[in-house]
Amino acid sequence: MDFAISNNGGTFALALAGTDISTDMGLRGAVYASLFTDRRAEPDDVLPDGSDNRRGHWADQYAEHEGDLKGSRLWLLKNAKQTPETLFRAKRYAEEALAWFVADGIATSIAAAPYWYADGVLALPIDMQLADGRFWNDVFYYSTETA
Numbered sequence: 001m002d003f004a005i006s007n008n009g010g011t012f013a014l015a016l017a018g019t020d021i022s023t024d025m026g027l028r029g030a031v032y033a034s035l036f037t038d039r040r041a042e043p044d045d046v047l048p049d050g051s052d053n054r055r056g057h058w059a060d061q062y063a064e065h066e067g068d069l070k071g072s073r074l075w076l077l078k079n080a081k082q083t084p085e086t087l088f089r090a091k092r093y094a095e096e097a098l099a100w101f102v103a104d105g106i107a108t109s110i111a112a113a114p115y116w117y118a119d120g121v122l123a124l125p126i127d128m129q130l131a132d133g134r135f136w137n138d139v140f141y142y143s144t145e146t147a
Contacts, residue, residue: 010034027136031126034097035140037071048078072097074122077144082116086144090114090122098126120145 040056041047047054057070073093080086094112101107109129117123124140 027128028138030101031098031138031140034070034100035072035074035094035124035142038070038075039069039093039097040072041073041076043061045073045076047081048076068100074142077122077142078146080144081143082119087116087122089135090142092123094126098128101128107131107136117141 015066017122037057038055040060041054045054048050055075060069063069073096074090076093077090080089091114094114095110097109098112101110107128107130109127111127113127114122115125120143122142122144123140126138128136128141129138
């Protein structure tokens, strides 16, 4: 069991149940980590800040399988326009980040259906069919605006 994480307008903290720390079975926390850890950009990705910093997770260098990268490329959507193309990229990046759930046998399918929740805020509904047949879903939010 893992500690539950709450998202308070883009600030992540341990979730509380009264005066106790809430727990979950790990799925929500694992999805948070997968979506909101910066995955290394592909060589052909355009970096939003114009730098040459392709980011990436420090543990990627210790990956068990070559090219097995952690996190998502959602960070590439910073300052992106609210277009259908941006939604398509958000879907692709979210599903890419969560594909390890299927590869590791935790889930049999993953689907993201992003939409614009507000100006500069993507809603990322995630639907997952677990390997035991149960369904799991939740909605995550990502700000495309630079702070």
